[in-house]
Amino acid sequence: GQSLEQPSEVTAVEGAIVQINCTYQTSGFYGLSWYQQHDGGAPTFLSYNALDGLEETGRFSSFLSRSDSYGYLLLQELQMKDSASYFCAVRENSGNTPLVFGKGTRLSVIA
């Protein structure tokens, strides 16, 4: 079967750095993605890793280790608006096939 594990909740202070981990067990692997969802809103794409290493996009970075079936999302210089749920997602097959999502990590940024 397929499974993605990520912490259910994380709390961090404004201005700090937070790391959200994701481990996966899937039948195939064609990339790890991260999505952000604010309460009542739609998920929005943040980043994608197909190869090992770190991808940086502004205050957000994402890391992948395929040998460890592990990745993380790193958020720097946290702002109150970063309070949201963050989902990791894996594509198991090649082609235009669906993503499998984790249950999400709810990040609360406090002053």
Next chain:
Amino acid sequence: DGGITQSPKYLFRKEGQNVTLSCEQNLNHDAMYWYRQDPGQGLRLIYYSQIVNDFQKGDIAEGYSVSREKKESFPLTVTSAQKNPTAFYLCASSDGDRGSGANVLTFGAGSRLTVL
């Protein structure tokens, strides 16, 4: 601007009724998807379509039906056979197998269905 439009945003249904949720995209994306989200949960795949006139069941397809007669449209019908239909329904599309394109989903704003 390109995007995905879902309607209605809120929908109330009596038990035993079928309802259809609309999803329209003007992104010229090949693939479209329907996910269901329950409170505090991740997104679970209902159905997806990679090309017009073709679609596949996802993990929780029972009690749902779809059609893909046009590239732009992928409506979802929640039938009376769905035991617990109250949820937030999200439609998404992706740009096909062009490098990372299939990993980047664009979502609509969602439709919240409540069964009374």
